């Protein structure tokens with residue numbers, strides 16, 4: 495069966511933990527002859543309908559270091575950007591490459607790519623989730639704290655794709671996750687219910703300071719995600735008082751790790767003092783995109799002869 499990675503639920507709890515171990519392995523053997531090359535002779539199409547720095551870079555380098563051939567396709571340069579149906583694009587990709595990563599808008603576009611694909615499709619970000627980023631975030635926390643159980647995780651900001659993937663991870667791993675979102679910007683209630691059913695401890699608060707009390711990990715993201723540019727001014731007003739700054743770090747655990755998937759807007763969702771300060775792990779987090787991308791690609795292509 496074709497292995498797609500559209501959300502963390504495709505991995506399940508054990509699969510998610512195994513993928514973090516695999517990412518640690520790829521990190522430890524990077525640059526040595528112990529580094530496996532399971533993508534030798536394989537081509538992977540990296541299709542982008544939105545801008546990207548970290549995702550594109552990590553995937554291109556990951557495919558190359560796994561022995562494969564990455565082919566980056568931005569929608570403005572391919573027929574998809576001129577209205578060719580995703581279903582047709584997907585069928586053609588399946589005839590030529592061994593795997594596809596797709597960054598897109600609505601999650602239905604990603605599902606359509608997977609539905610018509612006979613090769614693995616991986617979610618490189620949709621409006622609903624960013625699972626590959628979450629793998630990197632979890633690896634970063636494990637690398638420092640050596641465990642996830644028992645930690646207090648906090649999300650401050652928009653209930654967006656990143657928040658949804660944090661909720662999904664919290665459900666699968668039964669984590670304790672508080673979210674501080676302004677009213678009207680809550681995450682997907684279906685994700686919240688599912689995570690609670692799975693045993694995640696999820697609470698939604700309005701006050702970021704209350705949410706961050708004794709926090710071990712504080713994560714945030716932009717107020718306006720890609721595709722929401724026209725709402726930027728309205729969101730800036732709605733998110734006033736929702737900034738990860740020293741006030742929040744001071745009420746958190748002294749060991750708190752501050753995460754941001756990047757790109758960041760200093761002075762908006764996070765202060766320069768915090769993102770450039772001693773509790774910030776954002777550069778380790780960015781590097782983890784490479785190790786986790788390798789783990790995800792190796793998993794998806796595992797049964798591909």
Ligand code: CP
Pocket residue numbers: 545546547548549550619627755756757
């Ligand atoms: N964090 C992340 O996905 O960054 P890019 O948008 O630069 O890929």
Ligand code: NVA
Pocket residue numbers: 619654655656715716718719720755756757
């Ligand atoms: N929420 C952001 C994440 C960027 C990596 C966006 O979708 O634009």
